[in-house]
Amino acid sequence: MDAKKIELSHGSGGLKTRRLIEELFAREFDNPLLAPLNDQAIFGPLSGRLAFTTDSYVVTPLCFPGANIGKLAVCGTVNDLAVGGARPKYLSASFIIEEGMEIGELRGIVRSMAKTAQEAGVEIVTGDTKVVERGKGDRLYINTAGIGVIDEGLELDPTRIKPGDAIILSGTIGDHAIAVLTEREGIELETEIKSDCAALHKMIAKMLEATGKGNEIKAMRDATRGGVATVLTEFAEASKTSLLILEEAVPIKESVRGACELLGFDPLYLANEGKIVAIVGKERAEEVLQIMKNDQYGRDAAIIGSVESDPVGKIILETTIGNRRPLEMLSGEQLPRIC
Numbered sequence: 001m002d003a004k005k006i007e008l009s010h011g012s013g014g015l016k017t018r019r020l021i022e023e024l025f026a027r028e029f030d031n032p033l034l035a036p037l038n039d040q041a042i043f044g045p046l047s048g049r050l051a052f053t054t055d056s057y058v059v060t061p062l063c064f065p066g067a068n069i070g071k072l073a074v075c076g077t078v079n080d081l082a083v084g085g086a087r088p089k090y091l092s093a094s095f096i097i098e099e100g101m102e103i104g105e106l107r108g109i110v111r112s113m114a115k116t117a118q119e120a121g122v123e124i125v126t127g128d129t130k131v132v133e134r135g136k137g138d139r140l141y142i143n144t145a146g147i148g149v150i151d152e153g154l155e156l157d158p159t160r161i162k163p164g165d166a167i168i169l170s171g172t173i174g175d176h177a178i179a180v181l182t183e184r185e186g187i188e189l190e191t192e193i194k195s196d197c198a199a200l201h202k203m204i205a206k207m208l209e210a211t212g213k214g215n216e217i218k219a220m221r222d223a224t225r226g227g228v229a230t231v232l233t234e235f236a237e238a239s240k241t242s243l244l245i246l247e248e249a250v251p252i253k254e255s256v257r258g259a260c261e262l263l264g265f266d267p268l269y270l271a272n273e274g275k276i277v278a279i280v281g282k283e284r285a286e287e288v289l290q291i292m293k294n295d296q297y298g299r300d301a302a303i304i305g306s307v308e309s310d311p312v313g314k315i316i317l318e319t320t321i322g323n324r325r326p327l328e329m330l331s332g333e334q335l336p337r338i339c
Contacts, residue, residue: 006101011131021129024107025095028114033090033125041090041125046149051086053077054145060337062109062140064183066175066194069142070113072273072339075199076224077146078120082201083220083276085156085208086148091117093144094128098137106140120199122146154208158219158238158279165218165307166285167243168278170203170292171196171300173228174256177270180338182259191255198274203295207278207288216281217288223275224339226330229268229315231277233329237313245305245327248320268317269330271338279307 009016026037033041057073067075074091081088093113097106117124175196182189204220211217219239221231228250236243245268252260252267260267274297280288285303292298308316315327 004103006097006099006103006106006131008099008131008133011097011129017129024103024110025127025129028107028110029093029117029124029127031123031125033123041092043090043125046089046147048149048151051081051084051148051150052145053080054143055080056141056143057339058138058141058337059180059339060138061180061184062105064195065179065192067197067273068109068112069140070109071116072195072197073142073144074113074116074120074122075197075273076222076339077144078122078199078201079222079276081146081148082204083156083222084148084150085154086150087205088120088122088146088148088201090147091122091124091144092126092146093124093142094130096130096132096137096141096143098132098139099134101139109140116199120201155215156217156219158235160218161235161239161241161279161307162218163241163307163309164282165279166282166303167232167245167305167307168280168285168289168292169228169251169302169304170200170276170278170298171274172251172253172256173223173272173275174252174260174265174267174270176273177265177335177338178256178259181263181335189255189259193253193255193259196272196274198297200274200276200297203292203297204276206291206295210287210291211280211284216284218279218281220276220278223272223277225271227267227269227271228275228277229266229327230330232315233327235277235279236315239307240312242308242311242313243305243315244308245315245317247317249302249304251300251302265335268327270335273339
């Protein structure tokens with residue numbers, strides 16, 4: 001491509017569009033299903049139930065410590081499939097690009113997506129490109145969709161949650177949100193905080209395999225927008241139970257804790273992009289915890305509480321000094337544009 005920046009003509013559907021697709025997207029995402037560059041990807045039947053998800057990514061800045069919007073898009077889609085018990089297979093990726101974006105920067109983001117997909121064992125098989133006028137798109141938005149396969153007999157459903165179950169968090173919280181915020185606002189901390197952005201499906205697969213197709217794993221969610229507190233509230237409401245969280249058991253990096261105290265944030269409501277919350281039967285909780293700890297993305301995993309009977313549909317936080325207070329679902333917005 002001769003151009004150094006994205007032009008409106010790159011979205012016209014003509015020669016420049018074709019060159020952008022062939023010399024950037026098709027080259028980086030290269031695989032047999034994408035290679036024909038048709039308006040759809042055609043693949044054979046998949047054995048098992050299908051899971052299908054879609055998401056959009058509008059983070060600013062586009063690059064931040066530990067990740068960028070491209071890696072975020074792949075990991076977020078993979079994780080949305082995996083927490084439902086699916087093995088991720090295929091992704092689509094659509095790009096809304098603002099006129100004037102540096103093609104070199106775009107290439108770096110696309111290359112990051114390709115690398116992340118390859119490491120995750122998924123293929124980006126179809127997509128779309130649109131260009132909007134300067135000032136209309138905040139440089140780049142990415143939309144993805146994903147398809148995965150769920151084995152027969154596997155049923156992850158919050159309605160299966162029962163009193164006595166354990167609540168397991170796969171690692172430290174708040175890393176992603178604080179990483180994005182500090183980069184965007186130019187806030188310098190003593191210790192650099194990196195996003196936890198990661199594809200967790202391989203760790204999740206080990207958990208499910210060890211527990212007999214996940215029958216002792218009742219439900220899982222990745223704690224993205226709204227954070228851990230919002231995910232737990234959804235679980236409590238769906239299962240008509242109460243979830244008791246022990247504040248001292250929740251893993252938080254000291255650097256993140258300090259940033260939250262400085263900026264007035266509650267880490268339980270901050271977005272994460274590489275953490276899951278799992279509700280597991282009491283008898284298998286320690287086993288599942290150990291599987292997480294043996295994985296590079298679950299080394300800081302911890303049992304952070306238990307499922308109770310009352311008050312129905314509520315989350316109760318037991319503080320470090322022994323007091324108890326309710327946690328509500330996030331209302332309003334702590335941090336804008338973080339995923």
